[in-house]
Amino acid sequence: MVDGEAEPGSGRGRLEDRGHQGPADAFRARHGSDYHHPVMVEEVVKILEPAGEGEILDGTVGGGGHAEALLSTYPGCRILAVDRDPEALEEARGRLAPFGDxxxxxxxxxxxAAVGASLAGPVLSGGLLDLGVSSRQIDRSERGFAFRTGAPLDMRMEGAEGGGFTAADILNQWEEGKLKELFRRIGEEPRARFIAREVVRRRREIPFRVADDLLETMEAAFRRPPAIKERARVFQALRIQVNDELGALGRALPALRDALLPGGILVVISYHSLEDRPVKQAFREWSRSCVCPPEIPVCVCRGEALGETLTRSVVRPTPKEVEGNPRSRSARLRAWRKAA
Ligand SMILES: C[S@@+](CC[C@H](N)C(=O)[O-])C[C@H]1O[C@@H](n2cnc3c(N)ncnc32)[C@H](O)[C@@H]1O
Incomplete structure (x- = not known):
């Protein structure tokens, strides 16, 4: 059992940070790269230990940091490395080449990928989803994931080759009510109404094209420059919508559960409460022996738990990890084990 409340020093559920450059730091440093620093990498490796003799589906391989840590720690481990971003997959291919087949x-x-694996029957010893975007995706201004002067409002993880609509398409085409709902529900932005109204007013004059257009719109809506966190909320809401990130998570969770072998372990790291909530709810529901509505007097459902939640409470990075990698700040890890 990994307990998220066990913070640094207790050593429970994590490698202890000892001294300035302890084993946990060294482990992190070894698996970090200019591309991306994997978050809570020791915790992930430790929780997935029982899965270390089989195939683990890493659904968000990114720069390959978690995958490399798993492959180098568990010699019997194989990885199905999945990413929707062709550039990320290229990076992972290079980094994981030493592990051959x-x-x-x-x-x-x-x-x-999860649906494909589940159709093949229970085949996986583990599954890992480290949601959101990598540091490289954020830092490459032409991808338009974060605010950069002149960056196109694109945000598609597959890039242009995947087709689909861009952030600019949403801003230029969605009706005001839908925009307001997006900024309010996904962006959790209290001034969603004012931004949506200003977006619609502005686009009558000139279509949205680059990040500056959105920033100027927010400034007009607020009558002051938006704070960094306000800007981040609106940009993140657009990115989540463009990539249907919540839809993908909702479809992947039951498919990954079905694809796990008995005793298989699923780990999810999320960065947003709207991502964490469905994970928490799914793990809780799968761990209940009866899911009948209370008004039904006799149990008519499956009658047994499908597995157990391994993280009694959500696991967060240590303050030391956040200090070294501020982008890990909002990470929350949950894990579930399928019944043996
Ligand atoms: C936070 S990064 C993962 C970093 C990785 N764990 C590492 O150690 O480098 C998230 C990655 O997931 C990918 N991604 C996000 N949503 C995805 C989805 N629905 N399907 C496949 N890949 C996805 C992104 O392209 C990105 O490369």
Whole structure:
């Protein structure tokens, strides 16, 4: 059992940070890269130990940091490395090349990969989803994931080759009510109404094209420059919508559960409460022995738990990890084990 309340020093559920450059730091440093620093990498490796003799589906392989840590720690481990971003997959391919045929690569969305795995029957010893975007995706201004002067309002993880609509398409085409709902529900932005109204007013004059257009719109809506966190909320809401991130997660969770072998372990790291909530709810529901509505007097459902939640409460990075990698700040890890 990993307990998220056990913070640094207790050593429960995590490698202890000892001294300035302890084993946990060294482990993190070894698996970090200029591309991306994997979050809570020791925790992930430790929780997935029982899965270390089989195949683990890493649905968000990104720069390959978690995958590399798993492959180098567990010699019997194989990885199905999935990412929807072709650039990420190329990076992972290079980094994981030393592991030869212990790694298979698949350019796909993780929900598609999970459904494919589940159709093959229970085949996986583990599953890992480290949601959201990598540092490289954020830092590459032409991808338009974060605010950068002149960056196009694109945000598609597959890039242009995947087709689909861009952030600019949403801003230029969605009706005001839908925009308001997006900024309010996904962005959790209290001034969603004012931004949506200003977006619609502005686009009558000139279509949205680059990040500056959105920033100027927010400034007009607020009558002051938006704070960094307000800007981040609105940009993140658009990114989540463009990539249907919540839909993909909702489809992937039951498929990954079905694809796990008995005793298999699923780990999800999320960065937003709207991602964490469905994970928490799914793990809780799968761990209940009866899911009948209370008004039904006799149990008519499956009558037994499908497995157990391994994280009694959500696991967060240590303050030391956040200090070294501020982008890990909002990470929350949950894990579930399928009944043996
Ligand atoms: C936070 S990064 C993962 C970093 C990785 N764990 C590492 O150690 O480098 C998230 C990655 O997931 C990918 N991604 C996000 N949503 C996805 C989806 N629905 N299907 C496949 N890949 C996805 C992104 O392209 C990105 O490369």
């Amino acid at each position: 212990r790694v298979r690569f698949l350019k796909a969305r993780f929900d598609e």
